[in-house]
Amino acid sequence: MKNITFSQATLEAMQEEMQRDPKVFVMGEDIARQGGIFGQFKDLGSLVGAERVIDTPISETAIVGAAVGAALAGMRPVADMHFADFFGVCMDEVFNQMAKIRYMFGGQTKVPVVVRAPDGMGKGAAAQHSQSVEAWFVHIPGIQVVVPSNAADAKGLLKSAIRSDNPVVYFENKTLFPIKGDVPEGEHLTPIGKACITREGKDVTLISYSAMLLKCLTAAETLAKEGISAEVLDLRTLSPLDTEAILASVRKTSRVVIAHEAVKQGGVGAEVAAIIAEEALDALDAPIARVASPFTPVPFSPTLEEAYRVRPEHIVAAAKKLF
């Protein structure tokens, strides 16, 4: 094991995969010279060859579209979205092109593209640089969606995403980049489509992913002090969802809180709740609870942003209401 940041873990994944496979390249805004606005691509060009780490024009549409086109021509591109919010600029390329090509052309080709998308609220980044938009992509057949919460999965899921023959949207919460975690030495792959139990418990399941998972772990500590044993399930992949893991944990604990940073309405929590209601309602001893951000854009002023922020206390309160 080595203790490295989430950001370093993604860099290791990029380096290893680009050295392993010459067809892998990465393009995006400010990634080569600048090393990424969060430093997540720092010196990658000098590690793997400058020609495969490409600074693009500010053209998200062309970035994703060209990544798809390059994939059709045999490459395995990684495109950086700068901020997940900018998906709004290139959604046609994401959902009408990248997601549809394999199916509508009858499986004649593969579309091995990874789109990396730093998401989530930070410190005063406001409405257009703070969103969590993963639910949009979960609604689109043909795309895989991964949401690592820690350094080990950041590396393992990015490597798996690059090796996947399917388009993968890789959400990396901005607040996670500096957080250190243990990452196994050597080859480390996290399978796409597999959730994992981060903390075992028996009284309630806290289901989450990405940065919100850390708040669930904090909430579980608090709950433990109050005599409630919380299990924490990290979904890690949102499409395909690991339904089996969700149902197994819910059947074990009989109570569930689903927490995410994205707004509640139409969020991933709604899908998870529906699956539980469809498949395991009989196992529940209490209603399904969801904890999510308010249904507003992310506000700017520190007081408003603080009012918007989901905190571990909210998760604790939601869990306690189930008893």
Add this chain to the structure above:
Amino acid sequence: MYSKELLRNMFISMTRIRYFEETIEKHFLAGEIPGFTHLYIGEEAVATGVCQNLANNDFIESTHRGHGHCIAKGAELHRMMAEIFGKVTGYCKGKGGSMHIADFSVGMLGANGVVGGGYTLATGAALAAKLTESDQVAAVFFGDGASNRGTFHEAANMAGAWKLPVIFVCENNEWASTTPTATTTAVTDIAKRAAGYAMPGVTVDGNDVFAVYDAAKKMVTDARAGKGPALLECKTYRIKGHFVGDPEKYRTKEEVQKRFAASDPLKNFETRVTNEKWMTKAELEAIRANSAKEVEEALDFAKKSASPDPSELYTDLYS
């Protein structure tokens, strides 16, 4: 001077397209084809003139009006026809239809149901060619209407900035669906837009396959040599409605007939090659007859093919 083989191939391509489209129209109007379809009649010289300069492993990106591009790039008529009929023997096993035919084995990366959806994909294919140091080029066909999409700007700039081997081929047929392009477009010649992307822009008579071929030849040669992208505008005219069944209330039949009589690219070709004594009428007739037969056979294949089994619904989504 054009080789005999080239002349033959040009006419084979154009007649295949013409007969294919006439057959589609007939059987669509008879209610035998699901969905909707857009015909390339009158624009045959564009796809043909460009694709005769391309090798099998060069790439093209096509449009909703894509049958002609497929045929010109070497796709098989019977698999195209079967796809348009929604049959399991089609290129996409019946999952794509008229607007979504692709044949990756001949570098045909796909028709596109989204107007202006192809530019960035072609640019990416060209980027792949550059990264792998192959000499492949990518051509992207688009209409005058599509030239007003922002995707054009982003792709053309990227291709221009990185000197990518992309040929942007505008089929200016004067109509953006039902709207006259002149009423919605700031320039008369789309080729003028090339100046903004440091690439050559050339306007040619898109109903003259030789004019298209000659202009494309230079562009393809330059692109292969690493000199970067180019914009070729081919002035043509959409002889049929936007889609089969379009009532065409926006123009008169007389106007269309007049334009077609003056511009039919097949007639233009025949007149030129017989006047120049490059080909005989008998040679032309033999090609016409053979193309008509191929299309008939394709139709027969499509009609006799099975529809996909409902179980195919869930296949081909993920790899």
